[in-house]
Amino acid sequence: MVHEKPCLPDVPTAEPPRPAAAATLLALMHAQGEVERLSEREQLLSSLLVSVNAVLWAIDWETRRVLYVSPAYERIFGRSAGLLLADHREWRNSVHPEDLDYAEHSLARVLEQGAVEDREYRIITADGQIRWLCDKCYINQQVVPGEPLIVVGMAEDITEKKLLELELHRLATTDVLTQSSNRRHFFECANQAFDNACVQGTALAFLLLDIDDFKDINDTYGHLEGDQVLRRIAESGRGVLRRGDLFGRIGGEEFAAVLPGCAPEMALQVAERLGKEIQALLFSYEGREFNVTVSQGLASLREDDSTLDSLFARADAAMYEAKRLGKNRVIAG
Known part of the structure; x- marks a missing residue:
């Protein structure tokens, strides 16, 4: 007598991960890591810019539109960065009247020289203080034909140094x-x-x-x-x-x-x-x-x-x- 094997119900087996889905998951995980690292870098850069006692800036040379100004602007100039970004003439208004011609003409030399360093001029803060700046500016080296010419720079507050120099000169003369x-x-x-x-x-x-x-x-x-x-x-x-x-x-x-x-x-x-x-x-x-x-x-x-x-x-x-x-x-x- 032949005994037949009992029929067992079909049990579904787990499918192995599809290659496309796995790749997508890995890509998402990688992108999330990149976003986190980018966010960390942005936070680090932001904290560094806040701590730097110099104004970093960038302007579109043709329109003179201010594209960027670092947080130190408000601390040193005592003026609103938002107003400067909205109207570049805010910078002219802050320069000491006796130094305005020099500040503008020396800035224009960047077109001929590619870089202008150690421009020294005075500004008047919103509360009437006179401060000395040492400004360096450069043409952005990544110039693309047809794209706007960007000039970047850094303005450092040298008031204490300048006052010391003036006092030493006074004592010497x-x-x-x-x-x-x-x-x-x-x-x-x-x-x-x-x-x-x-x-x-x-x-x-x-x-x-x-x-x-x-x-x-x-x-x-x-x-x-x-x-x-x-x-x-x-x-x-x-x-x-x-x-x-x-x-x-x-x-x-x-x-x-x-x-x-x-x-x-x-x-x-x-x-x-x-x-x-x-x-x-x-x-x-x-x-x-x-x-x-x-x-x-x-x-x-x-x-x-x-x-x-x-x-x-x-x-x-x-x-x-x-x-x-x-x-x-x-x-x-």
Whole structure:
């Protein structure tokens, strides 16, 4: 007898993953990882841009439209980045008026040179502060024909550095007591004025002043009072002279001035007015009042003057002649 095997129900078997579905799943997982890594990079870049104390920017050169400005813009300029992105003229409005022409023309040189570095100019922040910037700009190297020309740059706040440089320059060129030019700086500027006058064929006058009986002032009233005399005479000099004139302390009680473009007659009037201003100064020491006077020597540029030294020598000789003739006067040499 033959026994038949019992019939068993069909049990479905699991299908192996289809190759296309597996590839899609792997692609999705890879894309998700790339998105996460991209997001991490964007977050890192964003945090770096926030921490950088410089303004990174990019503009479309033809339209001057600002394409990008980094977060430091609002911190340094004190102005809205949104307004700048909406209107590029916001940048012009922030540049110090005295530096605007330089800032614009130096930026335009990027077209010729491909890069312009170390442009220094001032800006005025929204609250009225003046800050110094050092700006570097470059043409985007990935220039595609027919595509807009993009100029990128970085503007660094160098205010503290600039103020330090200016202070060091002031200390190097200024007489500490009177805040006038010191001897070295005065003669540097005076020689430049002399050269300009010779090239342009314009007038120039050299004035030398010496305080009368200054030793007696120090001996009678003390050196502190003598210092006060020097300071106030320097103030008088700066007050009387014209803008563009040079004034400095070149010796213990000796001052000098150079008057560019000043004809001999006008220079004499300036010297006389300065002498009267100084004589009108009133000093007081322990209840006693006193005045001071100066002897002045004046020399004007002549055709045979080859160096500033010749003017200085004539002014010096004239000043000693003023002393000899009784002091408190101007002698033209």
